[in-house]
Amino acid sequence: MFLPQGPKTPPLVQLLQWIANPFALMESCAQRYGDWFTLKVGLNYRPLVYVSSPQLLQEILTNDHYKQFDAPGEINGIFAPLLGDFGVIMQSGDRHRRQRQLMVPPFHGDRMKAYGEIITEIAKQVTSQWNPNQPFSVRDSMQAISFNVILQAVFGLREGERYRQIEKLLYNMLELTNSPLKASLLFFPFLQRDLGAWSPWGNFLRQKQQLDRLLHAEIEARRANPDPGRTDILSLLMAARDEAGEPMKDEELRDELMTLLVAGHETTATALTWALYWIHKLPEVRQKLLAELDILGDTPDQNAIVRLPYLNAICSETLRIYPVGMLTFPRVVRSPVTLLGQQLEPGTVLVGSIYLAHQRQDLYPEPKQFKPERFLERQFSPYEYLPFGGGVRRCIGAAFALFEMKLVLATILSNLELSLANNRPVHPVRRGLVSAPTKVEMVMTGRRIEGDKRDKGEGGDKGDKEAIPATSY
Numbered sequence: 001m002f003l004p005q006g007p008k009t010p011p012l013v014q015l016l017q018w019i020a021n022p023f024a025l026m027e028s029c030a031q032r033y034g035d036w037f038t039l040k041v042g043l044n045y046r047p048l049v050y051v052s053s054p055q056l057l058q059e060i061l062t063n064d065h066y067k068q069f070d071a072p073g074e075i076n077g078i079f080a081p082l083l084g085d086f087g088v089i090m091q092s093g094d095r096h097r098r099q100r101q102l103m104v105p106p107f108h109g110d111r112m113k114a115y116g117e118i119i120t121e122i123a124k125q126v127t128s129q130w131n132p133n134q135p136f137s138v139r140d141s142m143q144a145i146s147f148n149v150i151l152q153a154v155f156g157l158r159e160g161e162r163y164r165q166i167e168k169l170l171y172n173m174l175e176l177t178n179s180p181l182k183a184s185l186l187f188f189p190f191l192q193r194d195l196g197a198w199s200p201w202g203n204f205l206r207q208k209q210q211l212d213r214l215l216h217a218e219i220e221a222r223r224a225n226p227d228p229g230r231t232d233i234l235s236l237l238m239a240a241r242d243e244a245g246e247p248m249k250d251e252e253l254r255d256e257l258m259t260l261l262v263a264g265h266e267t268t269a270t271a272l273t274w275a276l277y278w279i280h281k282l283p284e285v286r287q288k289l290l291a292e293l294d295i296l297g298d299t300p301d302q303n304a305i306v307r308l309p310y311l312n313a314i315c316s317e318t319l320r321i322y323p324v325g326m327l328t329f330p331r332v333v334r335s336p337v338t339l340l341g342q343q344l345e346p347g348t349v350l351v352g353s354i355y356l357a358h359q360r361q362d363l364y365p366e367p368k369q370f371k372p373e374r375f376l377e378r379q380f381s382p383y384e385y386l387p388f389g390g391g392v393r394r395c396i397g398a399a400f401a402l403f404e405m406k407l408v409l410a411t412i413l414s415n416l417e418l419s420l421a422n423n424r425p426v427h428p429v430r431r432g433l434v435s436a437p438t439k440v441e442m443v444m445t446g447r448r449i450e451g452d453k454r455d456k457g458e459g460g461d462k463g464d465k466e467a468i469p470a471t472s473y
């Protein structure tokens, strides 16, 4: 069976490299082998073919509707310990399509826009806890924002004891896989042994069981008090019936909730952390953004914010340079197919390397430089720029994540003066199954004065500081 070339090192070494420094491994392989290469880093060292050229990505992602290629759920087993076996990520074929149809609408159009005010309000609330001149962890704050936002979208509520417990447990669980070493738990099934509450896997399982109980309790509470007026995702999923008229089972509902909670908040929080870092690392980026925001006046309309070209370019460049999702989910060859003159046999597993596609010198000159202008100067095809993947598994929350990023950044930048707390280098590292920056700390140095904003043009944001009381807004 043909497989593109790849390193000759033992599979275990490849897997350890993939866990420890996925960016370096992908880059060195791309340099050596070009647009596609094979790494034996799948579950049980299964070979995965990494592809990064727009032509190959297009070929695969436009034909992944179960004929030439497929995007089966079973192959995403690495997510199962975290997300369960019944959520959309683990589904295949028709069932996958049906689940998606149910889940997509709340994250788009007017349904999504209804969350705009809430997002802004949550951003204000979280940032009001920043004390002047005291360093804070950007990730913790962004995570608090995105978690509350996703709870609101999924459950339609964000208060009460159960929500606080869910937040705490989810945070603890994700922390248990947040470094390359800890993430090994997910990659090596033999480490997944319950040796009691103090063992890493035992601890993980106990947190997960507690979380499952809370999610079940929420589902039961909804059943006991049905409210047809509710439009959140849990209500929608509970009301849905399949072709046989059957509702979703409790395990299915629970795993879908877990999927949305995990996929919807870690990723967006990471993207926001990177965006704030770049904006404050590069003064000219911040100045251009402020000039654009200030034109909107003191109470900007959310539709106007969403359409701002430079803000959009900043979000796009943030998701280009170090994409949170480094890879697409795997796609599997179903019928023999010829790519780059080579026939691939059924069963061959391919992954799109979003990171390598975004680092192509031919598309993105000086790819390691943060340059939002790229996105103002040209349009990229969905196979040149794909932070949310593509095809049948394209991210359900793509529009929602961008909407949230823009509103949160606009809220923070329009009102607060921030700066990086230190000059420590920041670089991307593995965080569980996705990537994230190393620690970013910032300090709030002042509050932007309302009247000042309107008069300012590019570069004119100096001296507009005012000491801020512990509780701003």
Ligand code: HEM
Pocket (backbone or CB within 6 Å): 088, 089, 090, 100, 107, 150, 259, 260, 263, 264, 265, 267, 268, 271, 319, 323, 324, 325, 327, 328, 329, 330, 387, 388, 389, 390, 391, 392, 393, 394, 395, 396, 397, 398, 400, 401
């Ligand atoms: C900046 C934020 C985000 C990034 C970078 C991101 C990235 C991705 C990527 C790369 C994929 C795989 C696509 C493929 O295989 O082709 C994906 C899938 C998915 N994302 Fe996101 N995502 C983000 C936010 C969200 C949000 C906010 C939600 C939901 C609230 C979400 C829910 C999902 C789900 C459910 C899938 C699986 C879809 C399926 O299996 O059909 N994501 N995302």
